[in-house]
Amino acid sequence: MKTLLQLLCIGLCYAGCLYTEPVESFSVQLRDPLHPDMESIEYGVNMRRDVHGVPQAYWMPLFASTCYNGKCKPLEVVLYWDALGRFLNVYPVPGKPLSKTDHIVFSEADYAQLDMILKDRNSKLGSYLIQLHGAEEDRTVDGVSGATTPYLHGAVVPGAVYSSWVLWHWVNGEVVGQLLETTRRAMSKDDVVRFMTSDDQAQIRFALEMAGQAGVEDDTVYRVFEKADRDNAKRALQVLNGRFTNPEELDLRLVKMLGRTSEAAEWAILDFLGTRESHDPQVNKALESSIPKLTFIGRRKAQLILKRKSAG
Amino acid sequence: MKNGILVISILMLAATAFGQYPPPDVSDALQKTSRTERTDVAGTLWLDAEDFQDYGGWYHDTQFIYLMGSGYLLAPGLGTPVKDAVATATLSESGAYTLWVRSRNWDPEHSPGIFKVKVGDTFSTLCGNAKSGEWVWQQAGIFPLEAGEQTLRLVDQSGYYGRCDALVLTRDEKFSPPKQEEMAAARAKYTGLELMPVVQGSFDVIVVGGGPAGTSAAIAAARQGAKTALIQDRPVLGGNGSKEFAVGMNGAANQQAQMREGGIINEATLINSFHQTTDFTEAFTELAEAEPNLHLFLNTRVDGVIMADQETIQGVKTVHALDGTRSEFHGDYFIDCTGDGWVGYFSGAEFRVGREAKSEFNEKPAPKEADHITMSACVNSEGGPFMVKTENRVSYEPPGWAAKLPVPLHRKIESLAYRHWWMEYPGTVDDVWEGEYARDYLLRIAYGFADYVKNHWEKKETAKNHTLNNIGFFLGRRESRRLMGDYILNLNDVLQPRWFEDSITSYGWSADIHHPQGIFSGKGGPYDCDYRVNPGGGIPFRCIYSKNISNLLMAGRCISVSHYALGTTRIMMTCATIGQAAGTAAAMCSEYTMTPREVGQERIKELQQRLIKEDQYIPRIQNEDPADLARKAIATASSEQEVWAVNETYHNRPGTVDRGNKAVPLTSRTVMCPAGRLQAVGTLNFLIDNRSAQEAAVTLQLYTSPAFQDFENLTPVTEIPVTIPPDFTGTLPVKVDCELPGRFLVARFKGGAKGVYWEVSHANPPLMCEWSKWEWNQSVHLKTSMVPAFYATPALEWDYDFGAANIINGKTRFWYTNSSVNMWSSDPDQPLPQWVQLAWDQPQTVSEVRLIFDTNLDRRRYNNPIVPERISDYEIQAWLDGGWKTIVSETGNIQRLRIHRIEPVETEKLRVVASKTGGDPSARIYELRVY
Secondary structure, eight states: OOOHHHHHHHHHIIIIISOOSOOEEEEEEEOOTTOTTSOOEEEEEEEEEOTTSOEEEEEEEEEEOOSSSSOSOOEEEEEEEETTSOEEEEEEOTTOOOBOTTOOBOOHHHHHHHHHHHHOTTOGGGTOOHHHHOOOOOOOOOSTTOOOOOTTTTTSBTTBHHHHHHHHHHHHSTHHHHHHHHHHHHOOHHHHHHHHTSSOHHHHHHHHHHHHHHTOOHHHHHHHTTTOOHHHHHHHHHHHHHHOSOHHHHHHHHHHHTTSSOHHHHHHHHHHHHTOSOOOHHHHHHHHHHGGGSOHHHHHHHHHHHHHHHHO | OHHHHHHHHHHHHHHHHTTSSSOHHHHHHTOOOSOOOOBOBTTEEEEEGGGOSBOTTOEEEOTTHHHHSSOEEEEEOTTSOOOOEEEEEEESSOEEEEEEEEEEOSOTTTOOSOEEEEETTEEOOOBSOOSSSSEEEEEEEEEEEOSEEEEEEEEESSSEEEEEEEEEEEOOTTOOOOOGGGHHHHHHHHHOOOOSOEEEEEEEEEEEOOSHHHHHHHHHHHHTTOOEEEEOSSSSSOGGGSTTTOOOOOOGGGTSTTOOOOHHHHHHHHHHHHHTOSSSHHHHHHHHHTOTTEEEEOSEEEEEEEEEETTEEEEEEEEETTTOOEEEEEEEEEEEOSSSOHHHHHHTOOEEOSOOOHHHHOOTTOOSSOOOOOOOOEEEOSSSOSEEEOSSOOOOOOOTTSOOOOSSOOOOOOOTTSOOTTOOOOTTSOTTTTHHHHHHHHHHHHHHHHHIIIIIOTTGGGGTTEEEOOOOOEEEOOOOOEEOOSOOBOHHHHHTTOOOTTEEEOOOSOEEEEOTTGGGGGGGOSEEEEEOOOTTOOEEGGGSBOSSOTTEEEOSTTSSBOTTTHHHHTSHHHHHHHHHHHHHHHHHHHHHTOOHHHHHHHSHHHHHHHHHHTTOOOTTOOOOOTTOGGGGSEEEESOOOOEEOOOHHHHHSTTTBOTTSSOEEGGGOEEEEEOOTTOEEEEEEEEEEEOSSSOEEEEEEEEEESSTTOOSSOEEEEEEEEEEOTTOEEEEEEEEEEEOOSSEEEEEEESOOTTEEEOEESOOOSSOEEEEEETTTTEEEEESSSEEOEEEESOOOEEOOOOGGGGGSSOOSOBTTTTBOOOEEOOTTSOSOEEEEEEEEEEEEEEEEEEEEOOOTTOOOSOOSOOTTOEEEEEEEEEETTEEEEEEEEOSOOOSEEEEEEEEEEEEEEEEEEEEESSOSSOEEEEEEEO
16 A cells, blocks of 8 residues: 555656656646536646656646535645556645545545545546536445445545545546647657557557557567457557458468467457458468467367368 | 536435435425414314424324324434424413323333423423323313413423324313214314315326335326326325335346346336435436326325225225325226225225135145235334444343344344344234334334344344434335235246236246244244246236226235235335336226226237337337337448457446445355357456455366256366465456366355455346355345356357347347347447448338337446446437438437437438447447337
């Protein structure tokens, strides 16, 4: 669990303690998530680049309301993201700690929980319309038939439904797209290649999305299979499939990759091969000879493909 | 901003409402407002307790007016005297006034509910302590009083349910308090109460009872065009599922995957989900008030009928629950949704109470001889948990009248916050004619239960800091009269499950009959029986009209079923679907001037088609509507899903796995899912929560099974030791890598895993289920909803047809008979928007489009505002003048059935473009109808 002190340190580090590159500033247009019908307004974002000149961290001071009746303390925080718009941390302005509805100041455990909540991009908070659903009560019992845990249980810091919701939407809302665009504009082909060959699946994904416009060579895309998770393997297959006019050539190249890929990429490649209407005998032969190198599941998939081909 | 203010207002209202009972709106709705002049008549001032301007902490209890003539004030103080009720009245002359008080000593041995009346500054003698246990008048003192305004107070002395019906201050030395049967006339004499009934009008359909069945019946009848009256004796709609009674509403989906009820009750459920409300009052009110044909009469109790002849009802007589005024409602068709079969009772309809003899239906648990044993009611009400934990140790000394419960109790006490459903009296209590006694018996049991957990329970140390918080005082009945129809559904029908040609709805709750001894049954309870009921059975229409009253239908728990079949049909959501069928049928009776029996014999197919058009689920019945233009069209789509599988993405959708909510002990469940088309499994991932600081060493046992839900013919596959680290929370991968030589994979954990829990999934594809054996009562449970969460990597994919043609195949949910999903679902790898289209070979004139979306019929509960599968934003487009033109644009949809009536357009192509869901990557539509 991160302590408040650790959070502060991380924040300060990203803000510039460890880097020598100058801080740059730009602005983004954002709407208040509590008032999505109102016009967007300009917010200043700071940025620092890494040694390659690619944005490494973004941070944005935020002064925002946390409820509709004006009775809640507004938030005064600095929010931090990495180059891919992934939330890093929230740093309360000194002397302005986050507080709950009853004005109890956040504890270290609350900050730690908030950190986890804000990093969860699949959170229920994403589709939770607080304007319509309201901030539910901490109700625990609904009568004789048993307890019903409130819907937002675990998705919010107890006693801070609005603050959790508001911050989640600031952190994971429309700002992310604008940060990603800033990063995208700063990326050279070399940067895309560097991202594509990193161990970070999010960087690989980002790079695969830029593969076409950046003119990344096929060999680099093939390297993705060495580490890719299922989704990135499927993306890489899409990229490659769009480039080959001769499917057999691609299939053969993919089969030859088998045994040198991640488990997920192996399965994705085999699923891809399984969707082909027909196979070149050369591909089938290569596939058959690759079987000993495959995972248990890979072997099953390959055998099914070969069985179907021989039957059909 | 307006919305924001509205939300804040609602939130403030909700915050005010929670934690107190009754909620202000219900309390206000029980305040008598009709008597503004409170003065004496010839020296006698009659003051009904409900005439008090300020009830203070007393509650206006109108539950038992059928037993004692009127509502009364009740002091539910949990042993602490409640705040005074206050009235002012005017005396025309000075003099010595004798005070008479009508009250009831509800336990003459202990006199728990005592109070005094304060007249001016002088207290009466003690009231509520009469020797009799009946409602009686007590002389409570003589008061010298001046003419003019007097203040009277009801001053509670005990907080234990004192009750006061009426006060009389009289100078008349010959005044003789009226007997029960003379009360109405006395009220008329002294308060000006008008006893001549007012005729409230004539209706096509009169529905009596505003619970889930009655409200659904009335809405259905009104929507079918019938002028409908809904007469409800409570201040709010919803019955046991109302804001007053606050019992969580259950249905088939609690135990069967994909079996959530459709129709009106699902509509209300989705409104509730959206607002995260657990009671159904507001949703029902919203739906009822939206119907111009529906006339709602609250606080109105039917206490008689007007018969046209021996077998035809002409009207019902009512008394207003707050002020005693009388009315008559005349109508053509009547639906008895009172739960207790009152309309049937008054009209002479044949009815039964209690258990049938085994010889009648050969029901396995039936007694040899028929008897009058019924299931017990429960007390309940909103207002918070039964007990709450405090900072310090709290001792508890039960009142002398509290029930002495068996020690040990032989019950699984899941939480001290619950008023457990098994806090019940023996089935010999007559829930109807001993209603008030029954409620009081349950109060005794509740206090006895508090005594048990605080002083006698083996785990009483865990309750040491707990204190009583909310008992509830509403009598929520489970069983009383059952009106007899042309057919009596019995337990064997239900267990088969038997389908009937005249089925009008389904059921899915287990055959759940509570023990005849209630909480006193010891090891034998709490169930009498609890047999699993498989999907596919139907309730015949012949069960929902009276066999001897020609224009009477019934819905809810008073339909024509045996005692044991009632175990499944009594569940509130099932009752609501019965109500929808009865309301629709009554409207047809009115439309065609037929009796319900004639509708059943001559127009049953039409009734079924009308019902499914409104999204009622009737097994085997599919859309055959010749007027539906969609059935003549060709359906195509932008993309189609190919397989259905549970994977990481599926579990990560918001609201699918609600961590911590309903998690089950790890080793308590066995799970099953299809083995997948690969017939092999790589890694299995289990969503685990180790709440202990100890490492758990368990064994994962895998089997295959030849058939869905078959947990007996298992073939062992492998056993893998698994270590779960202390405090581990999250997804635990277990490498398996083995073949699955059977159609279904079965998995379970064995070994010591104290404090280790398995998270459950609130949504599952079909053909997943869990099996468990409840050690506390040795029963076996098989559930297809709320299955412990797990998935395989790679996913165990199994093929389904998600093609566009499903939207016109006439089926609107998963069908168990052939495992068809019957929905169009777009390819989850293709981004939204996605569309599905109908095309005709000739232009068609379109004026109405009906859509049935996927709102996840697997959902067990209704507190999830987000339904991942539901399409929220969509457009309906017509091909006009060589291009697509949007004719309907919708955002924020929350419903499953949407009906769009539009200006007629002539088109040869129509499509629905879905642009947003609740989080699922696929757009899903079950049905598209076009008229």
